[in-house]
Amino acid sequence: MLSPIAPPSPQPSPLDTIRGVDVTDRTATREAAEEFEAVFLNTMLQQMFTGLENGGTWGKGHGADAWQSLLIDEYARSISAAGGIGLADSVERELIRLQEGS
Numbered sequence: 001m002l003s004p005i006a007p008p009s010p011q012p013s014p015l016d017t018i019r020g021v022d023v024t025d026r027t028a029t030r031e032a033a034e035e036f037e038a039v040f041l042n043t044m045l046q047q048m049f050t051g052l053e054n055g056g057t058w059g060k061g062h063g064a065d066a067w068q069s070l071l072i073d074e075y076a077r078s079i080s081a082a083g084g085i086g087l088a089d090s091v092e093r094e095l096i097r098l099q100e101g102s
Contacts, residue, residue: 034081038076038081
């Protein structure tokens, strides 16, 4: 026999993920904002280095692509940690606004 169809569960709200977070501790918020900026910078830098000839900084061996990826990731993290391009500040403000509004 067929069982009855259960009603669909409601979609979780993105605000559910920040409920119960200590809004006075801004350390995690800043770290998340800087991580977001680093990922953005990584994507931007990957595009900038696409199409460059093998050799030079990256070398010509089998590990050149892996080396390039790791170095670009470190560039992105270093730029973000040194103040970045201002994206982390905007993201942090928006995260705080969302936390205070929940």
